[in-house]
Amino acid sequence: MSDGAHIQTVGISHTYKGAGAKALGRIDLEVCPGEALALIGRSGCGKSTLLHILAGLSAPTDGKVLIDGTRISAPSPSRIMMFQAPSLYPWMNVEQNVGLGLRFNGKMKQAGTRIPQVLDLVELGDYAKRNVQDLSGGQQQRVALARSLALKPEVLLLDEPLSALDAFTRHALQRDIRRICKDLGITLVLVTHDINEAVMMADRALVMKADPGDIEAEVRIAIDGDRLPSMPAFAEARRELVAAYETAAGMAMAEAQNFVSQDSLNEPKPLDRLATN
Numbered sequence: 001m002s003d004g005a006h007i008q009t010v011g012i013s014h015t016y017k018g019a020g021a022k023a024l025g026r027i028d029l030e031v032c033p034g035e036a037l038a039l040i041g042r043s044g045c046g047k048s049t050l051l052h053i054l055a056g057l058s059a060p061t062d063g064k065v066l067i068d069g070t071r072i073s074a075p076s077p078s079r080i081m082m083f084q085a086p087s088l089y090p091w092m093n094v095e096q097n098v099g100l101g102l103r104f105n106g107k108m109k110q111a112g113t114r115i116p117q118v119l120d121l122v123e124l125g126d127y128a129k130r131n132v133q134d135l136s137g138g139q140q141q142r143v144a145l146a147r148s149l150a151l152k153p154e155v156l157l158l159d160e161p162l163s164a165l166d167a168f169t170r171h172a173l174q175r176d177i178r179r180i181c182k183d184l185g186i187t188l189v190l191v192t193h194d195i196n197e198a199v200m201m202a203d204r205a206l207v208m209k210a211d212p213g214d215i216e217a218e219v220r221i222a223i224d225g226d227r228l229p230s231m232p233a234f235a236e237a238r239r240e241l242v243a244a245y246e247t248a249a250g251m252a253m254a255e256a257q258n259f260v261s262q263d264s265l266n267e268p269k270p271l272d273r274l275a276t277n
């Protein structure tokens, strides 16, 4: 288990080539080792740009990103990014897909022990030999998660990887990803449009605004143990985040509420049952 990486951005801003306006203004942020941070905001406010810069997939126009005090300039297997599409190879079975990161990084010697470990972590221990095409969307994202975990990352960066899943599957994965990151000491940074998802998964949410992308508000989400939408503390954190979102985006509360997934708002009981299974 790692302690997770300490992430710091120092005055980063970003302008895409050929674009007149800045995508990101000046952003100074810090993520503590093992913390789970959500970046939330309206479309176009720069969430993905910031996440890509944290991953080292693109360089900021100005400023720097420090991981454990060292400036980064490229991607690294210790910082893994997951996207909406699980991007599995359909002609490979589950364990072959999970082993891909190990193979690309010359760590196949670890595959024999590491692959069963991470498949157990994502609760797919019995699926090693299954064809990935026969799995559900949620199970495919679990395979992608296992592939990421196989490399023992210190940072997991999620760019809305659960947004295509149904409410029940999404809720179970939100709970499990948070638990796994806490258990393994992985620093988590999550981009989401969904206020409920931020409350389910994060210790802290940063609300971003656009033109240029900037951090407008910070909301701490201090809920001990399992998080259920029916908990008063969950509802309170959601209210606080909706209010911050409303201010940042300059929208009415009713519109901000639309960024809370309606299924989990309206049907807390079945989701709660699922979360305790």
Ligand SMILES: Nc1ncnc2c1ncn2[C@@H]1O[C@H](COP(=O)(O)OP(=O)(O)OP(=O)(O)O)[C@@H](O)[C@H]1O
Residues within 6 Å of the ligand: 016, 017, 019, 023, 041, 042, 043, 044, 045, 046, 047, 048, 049, 050, 213
């Ligand atoms: N490759 C690119 N070239 C030029 N402009 C870009 C590029 N990628 C993003 N942008 C612009 O930068 C700004 C921030 O985009 P970004 O994708 O980071 O926002 P976002 O908050 O992640 O949006 P969404 O929630 O829709 O994914 C937007 O104005 C977008 O149009």
